[in-house]
Amino acid sequence: MARIDTTFAELKSKNQPALITFITAGDPNLETTVPLMHALVSAGADIVELGVPFSDPMADGPVIQQASERALSQGVGTNDVLNLVREFRKDNDTTPIVLMGYLNPIEIMGYESFSAALAEAGADGIIVVDMPPEEGAELSDILRQHNISQVFLLAPTSTADRIQLICKQASGFIYYVSLRGVTGASHVDAAEVESRLDVIKSASKVPVGVGFGIDSPAAAADIARFADAVIVGSALVRIVADNATDLDQLIDKATAFIESLSNAVKHARDVESIAT
Amino acid sequence: MSAVEAKSKYEQPDAKGHFGPYGGIFVAETLMHALDELNQTYQRFVKDPDFLASFDRDLKHYVGRPSPLYLAERLTEHCGGAKIFLKREDLNHTGAHKINNTVGQALLAQHLGKPRIIAETGAGQHGVASATVAARLGLECVVYMGTEDIKRQAINVYRMKLLGAEVVPVESGSRTLKDALNEALRDWVTNVDNTFYIIGTVAGPHPYPVMVRDFQSVIGRETKTQMIEQTGKLPDAIVACVGGGSNAIGIFYPFISDEQVQLHGVEAAGEGLDSGKHAAPLCAGKVGVLHGQRTYLMEDDNGQIIETHSVSAGLDYPGVGPEHAWLKDIGRAKYFAITDQEALDAFHLLTRLEGIIPALESSHAVAYAARLAREMRADQSIVVNLSGRGDKDIHTVAEIEGIKI
Numbered sequence A: 001m002a003r004i005d006t007t008f009a010e011l012k013s014k015n016q017p018a019l020i021t022f023i024t025a026g027d028p029n030l031e032t033t034v035p036l037m038h039a040l041v042s043a044g045a046d047i048v049e050l051g052v053p054f055s056d057p058m059a060d061g062p063v064i065q066q067a068s069e070r071a072l073s074q075g076v077g078t079n080d081v082l083n084l085v086r087e088f089r090k091d092n093d094t095t096p097i098v099l100m101g102y103l104n105p106i107e108i109m110g111y112e113s114f115s116a117a118l119a120e121a122g123a124d125g126i127i128v129v130d131m132p133p134e135e136g137a138e139l140s141d142i143l144r145q146h147n148i149s150q151v152f153l154l155a156p157t158s159t160a161d162r163i164q165l166i167c168k169q170a171s172g173f174i175y176y177v178s179l180r181g182v183t184g185a186s187h188v189d190a191a192e193v194e195s196r197l198d199v200i201k202s203a204s205k206v207p208v209g210v211g212f213g214i215d216s217p218a219a220a221a222d223i224a225r226f227a228d229a230v231i232v233g234s235a236l237v238r239i240v241a242d243n244a245t246d247l248d249q250l251i252d253k254a255t256a257f258i259e260s261l262s263n264a265v266k267h268a269r270d271v272e273s274i275a276t
Numbered sequence B: 001m002s003a004v005e006a007k008s009k010y011e012q013p014d015a016k017g018h019f020g021p022y023g024g025i026f027v028a029e030t031l032m033h034a035l036d037e038l039n040q041t042y043q044r045f046v047k048d049p050d051f052l053a054s055f056d057r058d059l060k061h062y063v064g065r066p067s068p069l070y071l072a073e074r075l076t077e078h079c080g081g082a083k084i085f086l087k088r089e090d091l092n093h094t095g096a097h098k099i100n101n102t103v104g105q106a107l108l109a110q111h112l113g114k115p116r117i118i119a120e121t122g123a124g125q126h127g128v129a130s131a132t133v134a135a136r137l138g139l140e141c142v143v144y145m146g147t148e149d150i151k152r153q154a155i156n157v158y159r160m161k162l163l164g165a166e167v168v169p170v171e172s173g174s175r176t177l178k179d180a181l182n183e184a185l186r187d188w189v190t191n192v193d194n195t196f197y198i199i200g201t202v203a204g205p206h207p208y209p210v211m212v213r214d215f216q217s218v219i220g221r222e223t224k225t226q227m228i229e230q231t232g233k234l235p236d237a238i239v240a241c242v243g244g245g246s247n248a249i250g251i252f253y254p255f256i257s258d259e260q261v262q263l264h265g266v267e268a269a270g271e272g273l274d275s276g277k278h279a280a281p282l283c284a285g286k287v288g289v290l291h292g293q294r295t296y297l298m299e300d301d302n303g304q305i306i307e308t309h310s311v312s313a314g315l316d317y318p319g320v321g322p323e324h325a326w327l328k329d330i331g332r333a334k335y336f337a338i339t340d341q342e343a344l345d346a347f348h349l350l351t352r353l354e355g356i357i358p359a360l361e362s363s364h365a366v367a368y369a370a371r372l373a374r375e376m377r378a379d380q381s382i383v384v385n386l387s388g389r390g391d392k393d394i395h396t397v398a399e400i401e402g403i404k405i
């Protein structure tokens, strides 16, 4: 939790948004994940989001579905994901790690064991895609006791009431889903997102990031002008998929892509600050 | 609440869609508003006499209700015990109980002004029923169906296409009903503004379990009246197959407060509960969260949903409607499982003794009822919900038996 807050505070002092990168844990195999996480950080990722594989990822498009399937075919379970976090923490004690997944693997472990394990492993936050605040009071309490941030999604369809409700519950940051659709869809309308973000930011005490459908440095720069964080998932996972058989090449390609995004995101506000 | 209290004051679900600890709404944020809108619309319409009158009118003149309650004399004689009655949902328009629900949801879609409906289907019966009401109302219709099911239910795929629906093959996961449901949810997230999602069973996020139950309860209400007309009393037991659980809830629900009536749900034991190749979450599963609801599921130790198996596509689902989970826990309904082979035997038995070819799903209920009847007295009676007709399954049966048609 502290790592997330610190990261956003530091970036804010530089008037820069955060770059958050998503990969699925254990995709294409367990050995690749930790080296890839370090490479993402070296290339400019400020926060690493780690997908917990699930058999029925209802909110994900084909790219992340297939990443889950690749991981599951290696038998990757929640304990393996926690081990990856521990492994990463041996060499990096500052970059926040946020897990993203679905509720059922958490239910079967039990909220308390899961939250305790998360904290002990060194994770900082969790996004449970199919757990709205209405059902989640118990989980939220337990996560809070373990100092794990609970990141909630907001969508273009969220009503004013729901924005208030979720802003009240959220910690770490809020994840604004930029479009009606599943992960990996495209055509983000930056102007529409910006006007929605104004509303959310005025209700929220935590930073607000934007994700879904951001697949290029140009798209990232558009969002970076006004969002507190730019979240990139499917475009990166596609690189993992395309280079699954060659670890070195995978790391090189992912590094080059994240560097280009980082560059775009970090400088997106330069012109503005010169102008003002 | 104690189990006894729970039964005598049966008022489920609560305002948020919970049946005890089960049910609820577990979906991504994008769908929360649509579910809220649907719930409010639904709550308004269940109390609206005009809406209920048009629903009743459609059930009567379009579906062909009431469906007969038929005393299966030769089956009764063959089993040598309780009288066996069949509630003939197989005689409905399109050949199964599924149409009761699609007629109701289509009316809601129309009132919400949604020009496009989507549906998931396993056996194809719900897909056909959705395509049918879409054709009638002039709505665009897209049906998601696993490629495994497309193979075994080819006739229904063609029926849907004839009716003007687009059938989208689903290649992900186990390529059966659960994956079709995932894909339909993804479509809904993307097209939520103009699309109405017609779920085909009493599963999914609130308000689907209660809404589908209410639309299907016509089965149980008619059964009650018909039993009293024909025998002067209520049945001693009711038997229905359970996939997601809609035909079972439909016939159970009006009898829940009649505690002398035993309620028996029959899941698919596939190759046997011990084989692991089955679709019986109530008999052999664990509690978890899938498709927007908390309920019994077939899952592994990591909480991953496991592949199910049943000879009948309509029962091949790893979850079950949350109300069944609750009825099981409070002991008001009991759940059993019937293997593929037992269901196939019952398919032939009913066909030869009564001249009624049952759906393979319904054959599970027939198989269990035949067993139950033998343990009961001749002055007792059982109603089997014959949820659908078997025309769609004759290729499957022929193939299993090595016959080319």
Ligand SMILES: Cc1ncc(COP(=O)(O)O)c(C=O)c1O
Pocket: B096, B097, B098, B122, B123, B124, B125, B126, B200, B201, B202, B241, B242, B243, B244, B245, B246, B247, B248, B313, B314, B315, B359, B361, B362, B387, B388, B389
């Ligand atoms: C004839 C028939 N019976 C039963 C079922 C199982 O569904 P449910 O348990 O919702 O009644 C199906 C599903 O396709 C069906 O086609």
